[in-house]
Amino acid sequence: MSGEAVPHQVKPIAEKIGFIGGGNMAKAICEGIVNKGLVKYSQINVSGPNMENLVTWKEKGAHVSIENGVTVEHSDVIFLSMKPHILPCAIANMYDTLKSPSPKPKLFVSVLAGVTMEQLENVLCQLEPRIIRVMPNTPMMVGEGCTVFSPGPKATEHDIQIVKSILSVSGVCKQVPESLINAVGALSGSGPAFVYLMIEALADGGVKMGIPRAMALEFASQTVLGAAKMVKDTGRHPAVLRDEVCSPGGTTIAGIHAMEKGGVRAALMDAIEAATKRSEELGAKKHG
Known part of the structure; x- marks a missing residue:
């Protein structure tokens, strides 16, 4: 018998998935779940302000529109995947283009950095939404994503399971308190x-x-990929693995010294801090 691992079987879901905003993050999430067999492009609805930007979606078999209301009406799970500052315009378009003034309550999944659950509930209040905040990253596209989510008070257990199904087929997925979303977004989203x-x-x-x-x-x-896999698969602390490569008086310790002199460690820590603070600044702005 072969020693190769048996691939995990993904059970397809029947829900129709919508994306308001068809940019890079929406593409990463969608390609991840389509490539894994969770859904087909025929189950995908995408809307945005410019039809030209939706051509690639249409070519793959997704349903596209410049009316956000159409995406909401034809989807069971709607990802808010536009830039945070676009949210007010996107929500206004959604309300203006809803054919039914009071469609049945939907599950909205927000990938908007810094936009809080409370802000989302306020702008979507007319739809009595169930909301889950998520912070994915683009490596979902190649099945190596790192995602966290935080459910709102109205989200059901079924909602949570659907979102976990969507996010976990393309990598690591963990539930966290909303208070950690910004920091995790800086680490895994911007990372x-x-x-x-x-x-x-x-x-x-x-x-x-x-x-x-x-x-x-x-x-x-390949070196970065291999080093990351060593940390993940062995469970050993990075410092221990680093020390194993650093022979006394050798080449690696000379390189480590140069990195420490250059402030690489501090720069990376500062990058996470800066990205977290920027996310908090975006959330402090008014979003309708």
Whole structure:
């Protein structure tokens, strides 16, 4: 018998999924659940202000519209996936284009950084919404996402299970108090961008030392992937794994010294703090 692991079987869901806002995050979530077989594109409804930006969705088989009300009416679960500052305009469009003035209560899933449950309940109050806040990240697209969610007081156990099904097929998914959403968003939501910068810098260092660009980028990305898998799979502290690579008087400790002198550790900590504070600033603004 082969020693390979048996792939986890995903049970498809019947619910129709809507996205108000068809940008990168919506695409990451959707591609993750479609690629895993949870839904088909025929179950997807997407709306946005510009039909040109929805062409790729339509080509894949999703139903598209410039009327947010249409997405709400034809979906069981609606992701609010626009930029936070667009929320008031998006909600106004939704109310203006609802064919039924009082559709049955829906489940709204917000990926909006900084926008609180209370703010969401206020702008959606006419629909008696059930709300769950989530903070996903774009690696969901390749099945390696890291997502947290926080259910609102009206969310049912079924709502929670549906959202967990959608988010967990594409990586790690954990429930957290709403008070942690902003910080986790900074770590896992913004974090990939910080890692991409590190990969680019590692590759640039290789190029500086004479490695061809394509090879340097391949090796840098694989090195980061391998290091992350070592931490995740072994459960050992990163400092312990680092020390195992640092031979006395060797090359690695010389490189670690250079990184410490350059303030890499502090810069990454500052990046998480800055992203968290920015999320809080976005939430402090009025959203209708």
